[in-house]
Amino acid sequence: MKHTIPLCALLVGFALLASAYAQNKPASLPELPEVLKSANAALADRKPVGLTLSVDSKTPLSAAQWDAIATLRARAFSFGGSSLDDAGMARLVALNPEMVTVNGSLVTGAGAAKFGEMKSLKALHTLHITKPTPEAKAALGAHPTLEVFSSDGAFCIEAVTAPKLQRVDLKHGAASDQFVALLKNHPSLESVRLWAKGYATLSDAAIASLVTIPKLNKLSLEFSVFTYAGGLNRLKEIPGLATLDLKDVALSPEDLAKLKADLPKVKLTFTPMTPEYRAQWDAWATKKK
Structure with a gap:
């Protein structure tokens, strides 16, 4: 017997295929203004x-x-070089961004305070800017929507105390005992990465601050020197710690064994610091004294 597919079924099938294609088709980008x-x-x-x-x-x-x-209605912005200044910050507020990356900038502390007026801002990333921004402390420290922050310097570091922050990534000189102390007792932080390459600013002293973060479940400590007795022995005080990454870290085999014994349920990865980098680190640490 010859079977035929009803026309209505074919039409429904074509409609479903067209809908699936439309949903998976990449959105066309607007034309870039000249x-x-x-x-x-x-x-x-x-x-x-x-x-x-x-x-x-x-x-x-x-x-x-x-x-x-303003005509593009973009939701995320990345500014490099000298493209963003204080006047630009005032214009950026009006665009209500969700994510902003600033790589080098002319923005002052007063201009950085404008980030506090961006009520949809969820992620802020700053790179290659070391100037302090104390004028922005009140605005950034109380930011109502910020969830992700990364920096490699003092610029906008006040954002690490934003109450809804969930993830912090501090690199180079920002990965320091001084700035980690700002994270003490943070109510919502879940992930902290400290990538201290090129600096000897992160030490056992930072652990005392990190163990006070109640919701911390992922911690990455990189390019630094630690000891079990000096601070790592306290990591077991973090109740929800699930992942611990020690990358390019100087830690004795004995101390590593003790740490693993303390954290049997934690996914722990360890990569030892190279002798060449340790020599550099020691030189930086000596210069600091």
């Missing part, structure tokens, strides 16, 4: 935030360029 091309601008669709604009300029963005940026 005025932004001199700022090395580029657009990308990056999950989970969506439309992302990156610019990299040796001079601050002009009013005309900011006008063009």
Whole structure:
């Protein structure tokens, strides 16, 4: 007997296929305004935030360029070089971003305080900026929506106390005992990464601050020197610690064995510091004294 598929079933099938294709089809990007091309601008669709604009300029963005940026309705922004200044921060507030990356900047402490006015901001990343921003302490420290923060210097470091922060990534000189102390008793932090490459600023003293973070479940300590008796023996005080990464860390075999015995249920990975890097670290530590 010859079987035929009803027309209505075919139509339904085609409709489902078309719908699936539409959902999986990459979103088309808007055309980049001509005025932004001199700022090395580029657009990308990056999950989970969506439309992302990156610019990299040796001079601050002009009013005309900011006008063009406003037409794009981007949700995430990356600023390189001298593209972002205090005047630009005022324009950025109006765009209500969800994620901002700043790699080099002319922004002052007063300008950095504008981040506190970005009420949808969930992620803030700063790179290659070491200038302090004490003027932004109140605005950043009480930011109502910030969940992710990373930095390699003092710029915007006040954000580590934002009450809803879940993940902190401090690199180079920002991975220091001084700045880790700001994390004490943080109510919502779940993940902390301290990547101290090129500096001897992170030591056993930081552990005393880290063990006070009640929700901490993932900790990464990198390019530093630690001892069991000096601080690592306290890591067992973190009730929910599930993952501990010790990468390029100087730690004796005996101390590592004691630490593993303390943390039988923790996924612990260890990579030893190279002798060459240890010699550099010792030189930096001596210079600090």
